[in-house]
Amino acid sequence: MNDWQSWAAIAVFTGTYALIISEKVHRVAAALGGAGLMLAIGATDDVSAFYSEDSGIDWNVIFLLTGMMVIVGVLKKTGIFEYLAIWAVKRARARPFRVLVMLIVITAVASALLDNVTTVLLVAPVTLLVCERLALPVAPFLIAEVLASNIGGTATLVGDPPNIIIASRGGLTFNDFLVHLAPLSAVLTAVLIGLCRFLFRKTFVYDGERAAEIMELDEREVLKDRRLLVQGLVVLLLVVAGFVLHPVLHMEPSIVALLGAGLLVAVSSVETGDVLKEVEWPTLAFFAGLFIMIGGLIDTGVISQVSTALAGAIGSNEAGGSMVLLGASAVLSGVVDNIPYVATMAPITQDLVHHMGGGAGHVLWWALALGADLGGNATAIGASANVVVLGIAERNRHPIGFWQFTKYGLVVTAVTVVLSAGYLWLRYFAIG
Known part of the structure; x- marks a missing residue:
């Protein structure tokens, strides 16, 4: 890593990340600006950015x-x-916790059944x-759900x-996970749940x-278009299947x-323009910029x-390696989106597993998965679900700051990663 482009790419990524953390520049503007600089310095090009x-x-x-x-x-x-x-x-008797x-x-x-991004979009x-009805602050509930989505998605x-x-590279099946x-x-x-009771106790x-x-409310009275509801639920079930x-x-x-989406718009009576207004375009633009920046690295x-x-x-x-892989993956996935990180690490892990004479269910695969999935909780941009929820919150005038999310995410990540290390050691080395 001696060429100037590598160091320039690091500088661009670090600078952009600092702007996102500082919140002095909107994260979408920072990500798109960083992507533009990556292209300008030649760290990546149009072919890599759009087609690779x-x-x-x-x-x-x-x-x-x-x-x-x-x-x-x-x-x-x-x-x-x-x-x-x-x-x-009503089922919770209006008790916030x-x-x-x-x-x-x-x-x-x-x-676990869908994927974490789809789930947070629905929940x-x-x-x-719920928060509007109970006059509760929105941020703690949304943050807790994002953390739950990344843990459940594991x-x-x-x-x-x-x-x-990981499944594709490691030859792993649904049942293996x-x-x-x-x-x-x-x-x-x-x-x-226990951590949230402590972290958000004032809520x-x-x-x-x-x-x-x-x-006293009758929830059935708020349903507006039952025909559209049936169409939407049928399509959603087909998508889930x-x-x-x-x-x-x-x-x-x-x-x-x-x-x-195409089927639902085609069979229903909704206006296409009205539906497209519900798409979180700034969130999609942020992802595009982030992917291009990471592509430069x-x-x-x-x-x-x-x-x-x-x-x-x-x-x-094997034992030390799995702990190193777990910890390093957790740290790096909190900084770099866990998708490109895993895409880069998967072939290296595959070589390590092969070198150690392991098969599809080798502990290193689970260390990589746990580190990447749980590490995504560490920061506001560590996982796709985090970014999506921040976009939804901002659009609904309940913005969640980078540090507001991260101060809770770091605690949950630290606890869950430590417990995961204990689980890996106990199951694969102590018990065997």
């Missing part, structure tokens, strides 16, 4: 988000989110309405995009008057989401150098 599968914009992520945002936009018009908000609050526990569990389970509108092959990459990671994911979700203020008003059947259909989630060999150094530190020590 390894170092360009991940169009699967962009179009997955677009398709699901369209579906959510249509469902919004039916009143289903208001219905679910009232239903959830009970509501949070319910939303965390729903988010974690749904993130966030309900959360906004459990399955389709739960978090990095898992799909269930057996090796789902039990830990369930435990970490319970731990998250859980019970308002008896508002609780009484909500308990497509996600779950990915190992059989071999159809990317982005294609499934776009097909679902990949094309100049910066990420490869970091990954190779990590591989050298691991050597042939």
